[in-house]
Every structure is written in C-alpha cells, then in structure tokens.
Amino acid sequence: MSKKIPKNVWILGVVSFFNDIASEMIYPIVPIFLTSVLYVPVSIIGLIEGFAEATASIMKFISGYFSDKIQKRKPFVVLGYGLGSISKLLIGLAYSWPFVLFARFIDRLGKGVRTSARDSLLLQNATPQNKGYIFGFHRTFDSLGAVLGPLLALILLYSFKENIRSVFFIAFIPSAIGVLLLILFVREKKKEEDEKFKFSFKWKNLNPKYKFFLIVSLIFALGNSSDAFLILRAQNLGLTTILVTLTYVLYNLSQTIFSTPAGSLADKIGARKVFAIGLLVFAAVYFGFGIIKSPVFIWALFPIYGIYIAFTDGISKAYISEFVTEKESGTYFGLYQMGTAICAFFASFVGGLIWSQFNPSATFYYGSIMAVLAFLILSYGKLIKKI
Numbered sequence: 001m002s003k004k005i006p007k008n009v010w011i012l013g014v015v016s017f018f019n020d021i022a023s024e025m026i027y028p029i030v031p032i033f034l035t036s037v038l039y040v041p042v043s044i045i046g047l048i049e050g051f052a053e054a055t056a057s058i059m060k061f062i063s064g065y066f067s068d069k070i071q072k073r074k075p076f077v078v079l080g081y082g083l084g085s086i087s088k089l090l091i092g093l094a095y096s097w098p099f100v101l102f103a104r105f106i107d108r109l110g111k112g113v114r115t116s117a118r119d120s121l122l123l124q125n126a127t128p129q130n131k132g133y134i135f136g137f138h139r140t141f142d143s144l145g146a147v148l149g150p151l152l153a154l155i156l157l158y159s160f161k162e163n164i165r166s167v168f169f170i171a172f173i174p175s176a177i178g179v180l181l182l183i184l185f186v187r188e189k190k191k192e193e194d195e196k197f198k199f200s201f202k203w204k205n206l207n208p209k210y211k212f213f214l215i216v217s218l219i220f221a222l223g224n225s226s227d228a229f230l231i232l233r234a235q236n237l238g239l240t241t242i243l244v245t246l247t248y249v250l251y252n253l254s255q256t257i258f259s260t261p262a263g264s265l266a267d268k269i270g271a272r273k274v275f276a277i278g279l280l281v282f283a284a285v286y287f288g289f290g291i292i293k294s295p296v297f298i299w300a301l302f303p304i305y306g307i308y309i310a311f312t313d314g315i316s317k318a319y320i321s322e323f324v325t326e327k328e329s330g331t332y333f334g335l336y337q338m339g340t341a342i343c344a345f346f347a348s349f350v351g352g353l354i355w356s357q358f359n360p361s362a363t364f365y366y367g368s369i370m371a372v373l374a375f376l377i378l379s380y381g382k383l384i385k386k387i
Helices: 007-037 042-070 074-092 097-124 131-159 164-170 172-185 208-221 228-236 241-269 271-291 295-310 313-320 326-357 360-379
Strands: none
Touching (some): 007 042, 007 074, 007 097, 007 131, 007 164, 007 172, 007 228, 042 097, 042 228, 042 326, 074 097, 074 164, 097 131, 097 313, 097 326, 131 241, 131 271, 131 295, 131 313, 164 172, 208 313, 208 326, 228 241, 228 326, 228 360, 241 295, 241 313, 271 295, 271 360, 313 326
C-alpha cells in the first residue's frame, strides 16, 4: 500500500489542524462558561449541544447532496469553515444562553456545510487500498490541533486571569488562518462530463450494507451524548478548570497518536472490525465514567476515550466508502452523519435530563448500554437475513 499523501490531503489536514486549534481552545471551557459565568443549568447545556449538533447533522446531508449534484466540493468547505470562524467571535459576545445557542448554531451550521464535501474531497484523493489510511491521516491532524488548542486556552486563561471571553476572541485567529489556506491552496478535480447525479430517497434502494451500518450507528448514537458531559463529570468529581482542560488535552493527544495506525489497521483487517473495537472501548469508558468516585481515574479514562474516536471517526467513513462511489459520496456521508447526529441530539437531551433527575453516573451507564447493544448487532449482523 502506498503511503504517499496527495497535496490536497496535506492541505486539508493543515486546515483541520488550525480549525481544531480554534475549536478546542473554546470547547472544553464552553460548559464551564455556561455554568460558572452565565449560571445555566446542566439540562440547558444538553439542549444547547443537542440542538447545535442536530443543526450540523441536517446540513451534512443537505450540503452533501448538493455538492454531489453540482459535483463541486471546495465552495461548501470554504463556506463551512468560514461560518465556524465567525462563531468564535459571536460566543465571546454572549451574555445569555440563547445567544450562546445562536453562536453554537452558526458553528455547527458551518460544520454541517463543510463536512460531507470535505470527506468527498479526501475520498477523491484516495485509492481503494488506502482509504482507511487517508481518513486516519486527516484525523491525526484534526486531533493534533485539538491537543494544542486546550493548551493555548490554559496559557490564555492564566495570562488573562481566567477571563474566558478573551479566549473566544483570540480563537478566531487560527480559525481564519485555516480558511485562508483552504482558499489559496486546495484544488479539486475538474467536473467530469457524465450523466446527472441521481439519488433515490427510498430506503429499499439503498445499499444493504450501508443500511445495516447506518442502523447500527444510529443505535449507538442514541447513547452517545455530547463530550460536554465528560467535561462536566470531571468537574463534578473535583477537578479545577485547568485540570479538566489538561485531561481533555490527553484525550486529543491519544486521538493524534492512534488515528493513523487505526486507519492502516482498517485497510488490513477491515474497517468494520476496527469500528466494532471502537464501540467496545466507548462502552468501557462510559461505564468507567459512571462508576468512578475519585477524580484520579479521569486521567486514564480520557486517553482511552481518545482511542475510541481513533477507531470510529475516520474508520466509519472508510467503511462507507467501500460501497459508495466518490460521485455520490457527499450524499451518503451526509445521510449517515445526519442520522447519527440527530440521534446524538436525543442522547444529549436525555443525558442532561438523566443527569438532573437522577445522577451523573446514570447518564454514562445509559450510553455504555447502547454502545454494547450496537456492538452485538454489528458483530452478529450475518445472522440478520433481511433489513
């Protein structure tokens, strides 16, 4: 298998690197900003995150479909990253939770617009033998930015005496750099003269393997609540804002280390098997977050959680690309991401209610059970004759 990385993949990786520096500078402190500065209850945080992710999910399908229809990817990617940059400024201006909701809406709208088209660009530069490696390589850059982002946030919080708003404004800078690099250096292949793109919205006309994987992923997503709950759990167990941010850095460092090897492993043994391992890792981590009573275990659980991301995020795209073409990939990536994110909205909303009405542990036990259920269905899928 060739390890040569095309220029577009390198540039898209660097763009994601800068974007994730910006996003992860603010992500671990947004829940703390909401609870400590704006005095918002956890149930509202679940609503904000769930609504934001649902927005992204719907746009992933819509933008993916239209990028397939016109066979252009870059305009969607540029617009999406641009909206993400603007959102950093907006959240810094927020003095009430509805405005935070609006800022998160803009941010996730941007993510929805860009994601499917960007994944199609990556697939456009991959071969059947290195799809897992290409998606894993891109995820590595994404995760590396997510390592540096929280560290920069810690330095800024210290420098500005924990003035969180300043971090939001400064986060705009690396995000804008990523947009400029994208505009200047990414070139997509010219549109081929071919028959017009057609997509059937009928369930029975979808690829059976795609349908099965979608069902498994939807079941899993019903318990996969926002990572904001992991951050709040760490704070709930007694970690300070700085220590919570450092644990989040470990999580992203783990992603960075394991994403590319996970992609290579998927090319060797199959993406489906690697994804199944990721589900088990998630189940174990969520059970751990539920059962622990001491904050010391947080330092182990966050890095292991990063392995789950490495074994599922890019891997799911590599697996889907086994039975869809690049020409239609934006739609299929978008449909998959829309479905799973809508379920994640439900998971975040329910997770917030469970946290408030019962206890934090129950939120994580629920997520762990759903992951185990998804693993069992995925592992014994051959027993299912008809979907």
